[in-house]
Amino acid sequence: MRFRFASLLAVLAVGFTCTGQAQILIAFGQQSTLEDFSHNLAPRVGSPEHAVDKMLEVANLKPGETLYDLGCGDGRILITAASRYKAKGVGIEISENLARTAAERVKKAGLQSQVKIIHGDFMKTDLSAANVVTLYLATAANDTLRPNLERYLKPMTRVVSYDYPIPGWKPIETSETEGRTNAVHTIYLYQVPTSIINKK
Numbered sequence: 224m225r226f227r228f229a230s231l232l233a234v235l236a237v238g239f240t241c242t243g244q245a246q247i248l249i250a251f252g253q254q255s256t257l258e259d260f261s262h263n264l265a266p267r268v269g270s271p272e273h274a275v276d277k278m279l280e281v282a283n284l285k286p287g288e289t290l291y292d293l294g295c296g297d298g299r300i301l302i303t304a305a306s307r308y309k310a311k312g313v314g315i316e317i318s319e320n321l322a323r324t325a326a327e328r329v330k331k332a333g334l335q336s337q338v339k340i341i342h343g344d345f346m347k348t349d350l351s352a353a354n355v356v357t358l359y360l361a362t363a364a365n366d367t368l369r370p371n372l373e374r375y376l377k378p379m380t381r382v383v384s385y386d387y388p389i390p391g392w393k394p395i396e397t398s399e400t401e402g403r404t405n406a407v408h409t410i411y412l413y414q415v416p417t418s419i420i421n422k423k
């Protein structure tokens with residue numbers, strides 16, 4: 224009990240210093256552990272609308288394909304993918320607050336049959352059903368995630384990363400888009416190399 228209380232205090236401290244109030248809700252609601260916070264690999268900033276459009280265009284998403292957004296935030300990429308491209312979507316989000324918001328937005332858009340939101344850690348998720356993966360994390364997070372991408376993804380699965388490359392992978396295409404401040408941001412398109420899959 225003493226240990227649990229100490230852990231909870233530590234979690235609250237981390238929540239305060241790292242990402243604010245939403246994390247504190249998780250600590251209370253879910254009895255989160257310090258491990259949960261150490262797996263939060265990116266800040267909660269949504270992609271700008273035109274970046275979402277460009278990422279999906281670059282992904283060449285087809286009707287019926289399944290897009291995984293790893294760290295889906297409020298679900299904006301999934302909602303556009305499902306409504307505009309008739310794709311299926313799976314979003315994994317570590318923040319309980321954001322996962323709830325995403326699920327509510329999906330419901331409001333009437334897309335529950337196409338889009339599933341999972342409140343969880345994408346580092347602990349089987350990604351093998353994906354045809355397309357979208358990322359807006361950070362270079363270090365992409366590096367941490369890469370072994371899982373190589374482990375789970377089928378050959379030729381497209382991976383689109385906004386702003387940050389995947390270290391060790393060579394993009395098949397890069398394009399540029401404006402960010403919030405008119406600065407230029409890069410979108411990286413990868414295709415899971417058959418050479419990696421052949422090593423399995």
Ligand SMILES: C[S@@+](CC[C@H](N)C(=O)[O-])C[C@H]1O[C@@H](n2cnc3c(N)ncnc32)[C@H](O)[C@@H]1O
Nearest residue numbers: 263264265268269270294295296317344345359
């Ligand atoms: C920069 S935001 C991108 C949100 C959304 N993909 C978009 O482009 O609008 C990164 C998201 O990843 C989530 N996240 C970070 N680490 C995670 C993890 N290990 N598992 C699931 N979600 C995570 C954060 O909570 C945050 O919402």
